Amino acid sequence: MKKTFLSLLSIMLLFIMFSPESFARQNHPPTNGETNISSIITYDEMIKELESIEKRSKDELEVFTLADLGYEYDKSEQGRDLYVAKVGNGPKTVWVQSRIHGDEPYGTEATLQLLKRYTSNQSAQYQDVMDELTLYFIPMYNPDGSEMNIRQTVLYDQETGEPLLNSNGNEIRVDLNRDWAEGAFQAVESKAWYSYWTDVQPDYALDIHHQGLKTDPETEEAITMSLGISLAPGGPTLPNLEGGLYEDLTRQMQVHVYDALKDYGYINIDRYTVGNVNSGFSEIDIHGGVVSAMMLGLNYEGQNEEEYSHPAIFFETSGNTREGNLGQRARGHNIQQNVRGIQSLLHGLATGEVYDADAERWDEIPRPDIDGYTTDHSGFVPVGF
Ligand SMILES: [Zn+2]
Known part of the structure; x- marks a missing residue:
């Protein structure tokens, strides 16, 4: 009896020690640089x-996975479920995606903070958003x-579960933010x-990124x-x-965000x-x-035959994990900047204030002089092309 109990106990202990969850907890991803990433939220x-x-x-709030919805492709390359958090009851739909780049972490946390506010706070600004918009948050686009x-x-390799290798024997890495194009869709x-997007057909989209530490070349102040x-x-x-419509709407969205954020002491904004x-x-x-593909109305494999499209913008706050501890120290700031930025955009779309913004004021937002445009379709295109 005693012996059975002890062996049961040791089996349980072994199970706890090596269960997938404890394994995940003990093995935070490699840091490359010096960043302590133990404070960055994991998938679990x-x-x-x-x-x-x-x-x-x-x-x-409705939380579901693409597998719950029965999509043909419904998981990551390594078999992780793909999560959506849907909230709001309004006629306008907005797609807000975070962490398409795995080492740009804080969009996930900003999303979670916003979900808490939208579901628990009865103040007018949150209620406007909940009444006028339906939000599709993708807190972790790239879980692997x-x-x-x-x-x-x-x-x-989806059959064997082993990484695919190129001719040099190296694993094949794909930037998911270059993978929505004809002849792409590798991952x-x-x-x-993409399939989910063709079904949601949102009216607007926002994509959350982080860039390296950056300073204004003239004032040498940090750009946040x-x-x-x-x-x-x-x-x-x-x-x-669309006859220039998206050029106006995307600039109006960003001008609205700029006006809402520019007077916060710790936020210093420029154009990307x-x-x-x-x-x-x-x-x-x-x-x-x-x-971009959303604005171009990409029709991949006939899934978007009417070439549905809509305006879409992105934010880049400082603080990816490639930047070492400096980026990490600003964790709280970066989450808050994203929370404020997302919140102001959504509120502006809910109230219609975005459409009152003057698109031309995009030029008032600081930016270094540019030589041209870096493209993935025509090489480098100089200004005045
Ligand atoms: Zn990025």
């Missing part, structure tokens, strides 16, 4: 948090990359989220947040879409550019980015 912690908010929300603390995802996550439009206003693509003082600066005009 996100699920727990979502479920707990859902439980307390009295049916206001997030668990590995890398930008991309890694392709797996199963891209197929899954960059506002981005992935098809550059005035660039080769955006002015030609790539490059540096030595190489020169450019804006991006990429077709394969997810929010």
Whole structure:
């Protein structure tokens, strides 16, 4: 009897020690740099948090996976479920996605904080949003990359469950934010989220990123947040879409956010550019980015035959995990900047204030002079093309 009890006990102990959950807890992803990422939320912690908010929300929040909805492609490359949190009862729909780049963590936490506010706070500004909008939050677009603390995802052989290797014997990494394009869709996550997007047909979208530490080249002040439009206003693509409608709407969305945030002492905003003082600066005009493909109305494999499209923008706050401890120290700031930014955009869409913003005031938001546009379709396109 005693012996049976002891062996039972040891089996239980072994199980606890090696259960997938404790394994995940003990093995935080590799850090590469010096960043202590133990404070960054893991995939399992996100699920727990979502479920707990859902439980307390009295049916206001719906948490589900693409597998729950029965999609053909419904998991990540490594077999993780893909989560959606849906909230609000309004006629306008907004898609808010975070962490498409796995090492850009804080959009997930900002999303969770906002879900708590929208489901528990009765103040007028939250009520406006809940009454006028239906929100589709994707708190972790790239769960595999997030668990590995890398930008991309890694392709797996879906039959054997082993990583696919290229001709040099290396694993194949795919940037999910270049994977919504004809001839792309290499990763199963891209197929899954794209199919879901064609069914949701949101009216607007926002994509949350983090960039490296950045300073204003003139004032040398730290830039804490960059506002981005992935098809550059005035660039080769955006002015030609829908008779210029998306060029106006995307700029109005960003101007509204800029006005709402610019007077907070710790937030210093500019327009998103790539490059540096030595190489020169450019804006991006990429077709394969997810929010670009949404504006282009990408019809992949006949899933979007009417070429449904809508305006979409992105935020880049400082603090990806590639930047070491400096980025990590600003964790609280970065979460709060995203919370304020997302909240102001959603409130502006709910009340209609976004449409009152002057699109031309996009040019008032600071930005270094640019030489041209970095594209994924026509190489580098100089200004005045
Ligand atoms: Zn990113």
